[in-house]
Amino acid sequence: MTTRRTSEQGTSVQKTALRRRKRASSYGVVLMALAALGAVYAVLLAPQSLAQEQEQEQQEPANQSMQVEEGRQLYLNGCSTCHGLDLQGGAGGPSLIGVGASAVVFQVESGRMPLHAGVQQAPRKKPRYSIEEIDALAAYIQANGGGPQLPEGDLTDGDLQLGGALFRTNCASCHNFAGSGGALTYGKYAPELTPASARVVYSAMQHGPESMPRYSDAQLTEEEKKAITRYVRFLAESGDVGGADLGRYGPISEGLVVWVVGITALVGLTLWIGARS
Numbered sequence: 448m449t450t451r452r453t454s455e456q457g458t459s460v461q462k463t464a465l466r467r468r469k470r471a472s473s474y475g476v477v478l479m480a481l482a483a484l485g486a487v488y489a490v491l492l493a494p495q496s497l498a499q500e501q502e503q504e505q506q507e508p509a510n511q512s513m514q515v516e517e518g519r520q521l522y523l524n525g526c527s528t529c530h531g532l533d534l535q536g537g538a539g540g541p542s543l544i545g546v547g548a549s550a551v552v553f554q555v556e557s558g559r560m561p562l563h564a565g566v567q568q569a570p571r572k573k574p575r576y577s578i579e580e581i582d583a584l585a586a587y588i589q590a591n592g593g594g595p596q597l598p599e600g601d602l603t604d605g606d607l608q609l610g611g612a613l614f615r616t617n618c619a620s621c622h623n624f625a626g627s628g629g630a631l632t633y634g635k636y637a638p639e640l641t642p643a644s645a646r647v648v649y650s651a652m653q654h655g656p657e658s659m660p661r662y663s664d665a666q667l668t669e670e671e672k673k674a675i676t677r678y679v680r681f682l683a684e685s686g687d688v689g690g691a692d693l694g695r696y697g698p699i700s701e702g703l704v705v706w707v708v709g710i711t712a713l714v715g716l717t718l719w720i721g722a723r724s
């Protein structure tokens with residue numbers, strides 16, 4: 448009697464040990480799969496960003512004075528009717544002397560310039576000029592009177608956390624927390640920021656178009672502007688991670704939804720486990 452029981456206990460101990468080993472090996476498989484996925488991801492992404500960097504380097508033109516001359520031609524053809532033959536301004540538009548390369552990048556890369564006559568606020572449009580042409584226009588205007596200029600290098604090379612905090616204190620009052628824009632007075636508006644490239648975001652801060660304030664390097668340092676630029680691009684690129692955006696009403700309402708859904712799922716799981724045993 449006693450011997451039979453001990454032998455029964457022996458087999459059940461063996462069984463649980465076997466089950467545990469099986470479970471451990473299935474954890475091992477999951478871990479290995481995750482590691483493999485991570486490796487594939489890294490391999491696929493790393494060369495891409497390297498290629499992008501090389502492309503950017505190639506885009507930098509070799510000869511500066513040639514660029515200024517090309518810019519002058521583009522300017523005479525596309526801009527001088529409103530801004531004057533010598534950038535002095537006229538009936539159609541303000542003088543561009545001293546506005547700086549940054550203002551040109553902002554206005555032309557966001558498609559606001561060249562303007563269609565007779566609008567309250569120059570709307571964003573599909574840009575008319577290529578990046579090289581924009582840089583040439585900018586170099587020409589920079590060469591005549593100077594002014595703010597985009598810094599060299601990666602404009603999104605900043606701290607994301609810092610960028611978020613600075614965005615909420617400096618920009619969200621007009622552009623909304625999610626950068627989705629908002630109405631201002633007299634039919635004017637602060638636009639949505641999603642379509643703005645890093646160059647447009649950075650130059651917007653230097654240039655201060657329409658009723659937007661101008662942020663000199665004394666107000667927001669280069670490092671801080673880069674952090675904000677990174678954050679704005681992050682908002683635009685991240686889209687809505689994890690499905691629906693829930694209207695982006697903020698952490699409280701979104702947290703509530705997650706809580707309700709999560710608790711329901713947990714209770715369901717508990718009931719299911721209870722019913723099985």
Ligand code: HEC
Nearest residue numbers: 525526529539540541546550551554560561562563564569
């Ligand atoms: C149809 C007329 C018109 C044309 C063409 C035009 N602009 Fe403008 N531009 C304006 C007006 C008007 C403003 C000021 C109103 C505004 O900013 O919305 C302006 C503003 C600007 C500003 C901002 C100046 C400042 O002091 O803030 C820049 C930079 C600029 N234009 C560059 C250009 C360039 C470069 C071109 C050619 C590619 C161009 N514009 C073509 C009418 C024009």
Ligand code: HEC
Nearest residue numbers: 557571617618621636637638643647648651656657658659
């Ligand atoms: C007082 C309100 C106000 C504040 C504060 C403000 N902006 Fe703006 N912003 C505007 C307005 C108005 C425009 C549109 C200008 C135009 O149409 O020429 C604009 C345009 C822009 C654009 C261009 C978007 C496009 O269509 O390409 C960017 C990018 C931008 N702002 C970024 C910022 C950032 C970053 C900050 C904070 C550092 C900021 N803004 C703070 C009012 C504001």
